[in-house]
Amino acid sequence: MTSSGAYGSNSWELLVSVDHQYEEEQKEFTLRVTGDLHIGGVMLKLVEQIKMPQDWSDYALWWEQKKCWLLKTHWTLDKCGVQADAKLLFTTQHKMLRLRLPNMKTVRLKVSFSSVVFKAVSDVCKILNIRRSEELSLLKQSEDTIRKKKKKDKNNKEPATEDILNLCNSPVSSGLSASPGLYSKTMTPTYDPISGTPASSTVTWFSDSPLTEQNCNILAFSHPICSPETLAEMYQPRTLADKARLNAGWLDSSRSLMEQGILEDDQLLLRFKYYTFFDLNPKYDAVRINQIYEQARWAILLEEVDCTEEEMLIFAALQYHVSKLSSSSETQNFTGESEVDEIEAALSNLEVALEGGKTSNILEDITDIPKLADYLRLVRPRKLSIKSIKPYWFVFKDTSVSYFKNTESAQGEPIEKLNLKGCEVVPDVNVAAKKFGIKLLIPVADGMNELYLRCDNENQYARWMAACVLASKGKTMADSSYHPEVHKILSFLKMKNWTMSPQAVSDPENIDMKPECFVSLRYTKKYKSKQLAARILEAHQNVSQMSLVEAKLRFIQAWQSLPEFGLSYYIVRFKGSKKDDVLGVSYNRLIRIDIATGDPITTWRFSNMKQWNVNWEIRQVAIEFDQNVSIAFTCLSADCKIIHEYIGGYIFLSTRSKDHNETLDEELFHKLTGGCH
DSSP states (O other): OOOHHHHHHTOOEEEEEESSTTSSSOOOEEEETTTTOBBHHHHHHHHHHOOOOOOTTTTTEETTTTTTEEOOSSSSHHHTTTTTEEEEEEEESEEEEEETTTTOOOEEEESSSSSBHHHHHHHHHHTTSSSGGGGGEEEOOOOOOOHHHHOOOTTTTOOOGEEEEEOTTTTTTTTTOOOOOOOOOOOOOBBBBBTTTSSSSSSSSSOOOOOHHHHHHHHSSOOOOOOHHHHHHOOOOSHHHHHHHHTTTBOOSSSTGGGGGGOOOOOOEEEESSSTTTTTTTOOOOOHHHHHHHHHHHHHTTTTTTTOHHHHHHHHHHHHHHHHHHHHHGSOOOOOOOOHHHHHEEEEEEEETTSSSSSSSSSSOOOOOOEEEEEEEEEESSSSSSOOOEEEEEEEEEEEEEEEEGGGGGOOOOSSEEEEEEEEEEEETTTTTEEEEEEEEEEEEEHHHHEEEESSSHHHHHHHHOOOOHHHTTTTSTTTTHHHHHHHHHHHHHOOOOOOOOOHHHHHGTTOEEEEEOHHHHHHHSSOOOHHHHHHHHTTTTTTTTOHHHHHHHHHHHHHHHHSTTTTTEEEEEOOOOEEEEEOOOSEEEEEETTTTTEEEEEHHHEEEEEEEETTTTEEEEETTTTTTEEEEEEEESSSSHHHHHHHHHHHHOOOOTTTSSSSOHHHHHHHHHHHO
């Protein structure tokens, strides 16, 4: 024993392991410390004792038992609660991580394991040239999906090294601070908005991005479609419960990778978590647009989101067109300004209007809100008899639909007045069969009242459908988004309306098409290859003149038009209920769904939400809405923090505005998603 006088009566021994690359060198060190020594002093003492010539600037202390970083170097050991039984690891804060991108390419790069995930994702997006990093997050693949994949492929191997894009020399990876991943209104365009190719020798607008032109092309271009065999080996959700499993693995944005058990060289999925793609611009967003397109494409191919056969053929035609243009050298040519303007005009229709965002500067004239009036057919499903289909005179005003026996009786009381605010609006369309229907699920006290409106033609359908969609969000036809919504619906219907041109099949370029690569497995089982190819080529006639970027944007737009778009599912148990339900979380609402039938039971909109919180002891999420409506549930398929963060995250994203300077309020994000309300 050394006399206590030599070290001071309060000193004690602290064991620290050092994570360095020298195999033969000592890994464990014992330091004599006192409780009032600060963390910086501990690291200084340690480095002096190690006596190895190395740059220790990226190193920090990790507390094994508490699973936390000791990053506040001015805090003392006493303040941190570190005592003699603590096991500390002196390790690098930036470590290698493999990230699988939406286009199924894997990148390997250094990521901060000590920053919260929100910040780590922001740094990764700067490296990859993806703006609006707040829309993305990291997902740990569920054990079920990995197990099922391995059952399908007994020889499952890690991707070959040539499939991995190594970005380990990036400045952010080295621990240096990166420039902001946002742009000024006067910045020089980086990409050709038609083809998505880098616009000049200054390939990227992040001055510190390590992307070479070749790497940029890997991320910004859609590459040859995988084989049908590969598609068959991938995990495909069959039920709502399967879809809920896909969303169980989102990492907590307010904690670091290390705190969540992620190890060096682990593989995570980088995905768009929030389906509100703000300010998409082909001049700056070639990588972002391509990765959103790829995430949408795989969601369709793996049936993570449902669509009709007619819609599947449009998606197939657009994919075929994108793959043709991507492999063609023609995409390298720069294009004229007029086409750029056309695409920019089309872009305005692509943004999802965020509730709670900045309202339009054009004041609505309340005395002159437009109305629709026309004969439509009303269909009410009957449980024990045939559906009743009757024509009525319908009048759409404000956010309500009223119907009358005929035009003459429209001056009196309606047969029924339906308030569409908060309802679910689902297209019920088959263009080939001339069926233009709108399915409405209207909230009532004991669930949802289901009815259908049948329109006579495309134009009538587009006007009424757009009015219903806006009314469901509490907006009237006076809103500036009404006409773009009508235009968007008509352009989607136009893509569905095709006729076969004889030269399409005989075109030598089309003979080598592999139709199985563009549709989900359900359709490859239903049709022969030649039949599928012919139908995809029919649909391709309507999209064959599109540029590469426009085709991707149209694909994203069509995906956004699907009823299930943007819904993330979780299995929950509502307070007072004896059975499990599915909760769908979207950018503007929560939907309670029957787990057996898949039918919506109730919808709650974020715009009506007063407050929400979590009881962390019983892991219960409680939400209060207007008109004294309260709900509470526990989450069975994931940690309740994930749902809580989803709700707070969507509300945070709805506060974004193009008018503000483009710095993110990270503090507000953590306040809304962290659980303290």
